Amino acid sequence: MADSNALEGLTQALRRLPGVGVKSAARMAFHLLQHDKPGALQIARALDHAVQSIGHCALCNTLTESEICSTCANAGRDRSKLCVVETPADQAALERTLAYRGLYFVLMGKLSPLDGIGPHDIGLQKLFERVVPKNAQGEPAGAGSREVQEVILATNFTAEGEATAHVIAQALKSRGVQVTRLARGVPVGSELEYVDLGTIAHALVDRR
Amino acid sequence: MADSNALEGLTQALRRLPGVGVKSAARMAFHLLQHDKPGALQIARALDHAVQSIGHCALCNTLTESEICSTCANAGRDRSKLCVVETPADQAALERTLAYRGLYFVLMGKLSPLDGIGPHDIGLQKLFERVVPKNAQGEPAGAGSREVQEVILATNFTAEGEATAHVIAQALKSRGVQVTRLARGVPVGSELEYVDLGTIAHALVDRR
Numbered sequence: 001m002a003d004s005n006a007l008e009g010l011t012q013a014l015r016r017l018p019g020v021g022v023k024s025a026a027r028m029a030f031h032l033l034q035h036d037k038p039g040a041l042q043i044a045r046a047l048d049h050a051v052q053s054i055g056h057c058a059l060c061n062t063l064t065e066s067e068i069c070s071t072c073a074n075a076g077r078d079r080s081k082l083c084v085v086e087t088p089a090d091q092a093a094l095e096r097t098l099a100y101r102g103l104y105f106v107l108m109g110k111l112s113p114l115d116g117i118g119p120h121d122i123g124l125q126k127l128f129e130r131v132v133p134k135n136a137q138g139e140p141a142g143a144g145s146r147e148v149q150e151v152i153l154a155t156n157f158t159a160e161g162e163a164t165a166h167v168i169a170q171a172l173k174s175r176g177v178q179v180t181r182l183a184r185g186v187p188v189g190s191e192l193e194y195v196d197l198g199t200i201a202h203a204l205v206d207r208r
Numbered sequence: 209m210a211d212s213n214a215l216e217g218l219t220q221a222l223r224r225l226p227g228v229g230v231k232s233a234a235r236m237a238f239h240l241l242q243h244d245k246p247g248a249l250q251i252a253r254a255l256d257h258a259v260q261s262i263g264h265c266a267l268c269n270t271l272t273e274s275e276i277c278s279t280c281a282n283a284g285r286d287r288s289k290l291c292v293v294e295t296p297a298d299q300a301a302l303e304r305t306l307a308y309r310g311l312y313f314v315l316m317g318k319l320s321p322l323d324g325i326g327p328h329d330i331g332l333q334k335l336f337e338r339v340v341p342k343n344a345q346g347e348p349a350g351a352g353s354r355e356v357q358e359v360i361l362a363t364n365f366t367a368e369g370e371a372t373a374h375v376i377a378q379a380l381k382s383r384g385v386q387v388t389r390l391a392r393g394v395p396v397g398s399e400l401e402y403v404d405l406g407t408i409a410h411a412l413v414d415r416r
Contacts, residue, residue: 006258006273013254014225016247018239024227026297029258031226033271034316037259039224044255046221047240047248050214054241063241065214089234108242 007033059130061123062088062106071104078102080149082131084168086110086156094154102152105130110160111167119167127168132175140175153181215241267338269331270296270314279312286310288357290339292376294318294364302362310360313338318368319375327375335376340383348383361389 007029014025032040056062057069064070071077071091081102085091091104109122119125131148132140151172155161169179185203186195215237222233240248264270265277272278279285279299289310293299299312317330327333339356340348359380363369377387392410394403 006261010254010258013251017236028225040255040259043221044252046218047252050218053214
């Protein structure tokens with residue numbers, strides 16, 4: 001593109017954004033430098049600020065600037081239910097339904113053996129300790145003394161999401177925790193003719 | 209999304225990138241903070257560096273860190289030909305053909321009345337002064353004393369690109385400069401059946 005190491009460096013850097021290839025990166029760099037230098041500086045400041053200030057919630061693992069995120073700190077939520085999601089965006093989707101008043105646990109990822117992402121790379125251990133905390137003697141707490149009574153698995157209905165849900169369900173059931181999964185079925189507003197076979201089969205099996 | 213003003217600010221900032229909506233911006237922010245904090249800092253540094261160091265080439269108007277870009281400074285190029293393009297990316301596409309050894313002028317935009325972009329918002333005045341420089345008495349130089357003998361219009365073949373080419377052609381012809389336009393016609397390797405009618409019509413009119 002143009003004659004500039006700084007421009008080349010910016011284009012290379014922008015390619016680290018997910019979903020941005022070399023043409024998009026060049027177009028972004030060109031747009032910012034030609035039409036929106038204040039925007040470029042705004043993005044730089046926001047990145048610096050976010051990297052410095054954002055960490056993980058001690059309870060639910062989501063991204064937050066505080067020790068405990070506002071959802072976990074909300075005394076009005078039902079602390080006996082814990083909904084496990086892959087990302088903050090998934091949590092936001094569930095929140096928009098206004099149908100759930102419990103707490104969340106955000107894995108910040110999913111099991112993906114092909115990409116080398118195993119149980120230690122996502123928040124599984126933190127989840128298990130959250131649900132079945134150890135007592136003063138280092139032994140798992142009994143069912144009666146536990147805060148979380150039900151774990152709702154809301155990972156995505158993809159191969160990786162299903163595998164992640166399966167691993168969590170196995171581990172928690174062996175610790176005596178009640179584990180449920182979001183219902184699979186026909187999406188609201190859809191016509192059967194256009195729904196895929198796997199979904200219809202699941203909707204038949206899980207009919208109520 | 210997650211519980212953080214810094215994250216919200218980063219998502220808002222990333223939306224200033226062209227082609228990035230609210231979902232893409234949230235995904236980018238999440239990816240950088242969860243999986244690629246070094247990448248986030250690299251982008252921030254590259255933005256700062258580019259904004260500080262990049263300006264316009266005094267001759268061809270492209271983005272460069274120097275006073276004169278490397279293409280304009282190249283003594284091996286034919287200085288009697290000047291190819292007018294909209295963006296550095298267009299210039300790069302022409303360079304890849306290896307079919308042109310003249311110089312360029314990069315408008316850094318196109319006329320777009322609907323978006324409020326007129327002749328003063330792109331480099332038209334700078335182009336006219338480049339092609340027909342004023343002499344010591346402030347009068348336009350005569351044809352014999354001009355460096356640029358031919359201006360090749362290579363703006364895009366879109367409505368705005370054509371309008372931009374038309375305005376430049378009118379202005380330069382009235383100053384006695386030879387102006388040509390890239391040939392319109394059937395793309396190399398294409399089958400007539402699948403070429404649009406306007407292109408075929410132009411290819412007929414411009415047959416040789």
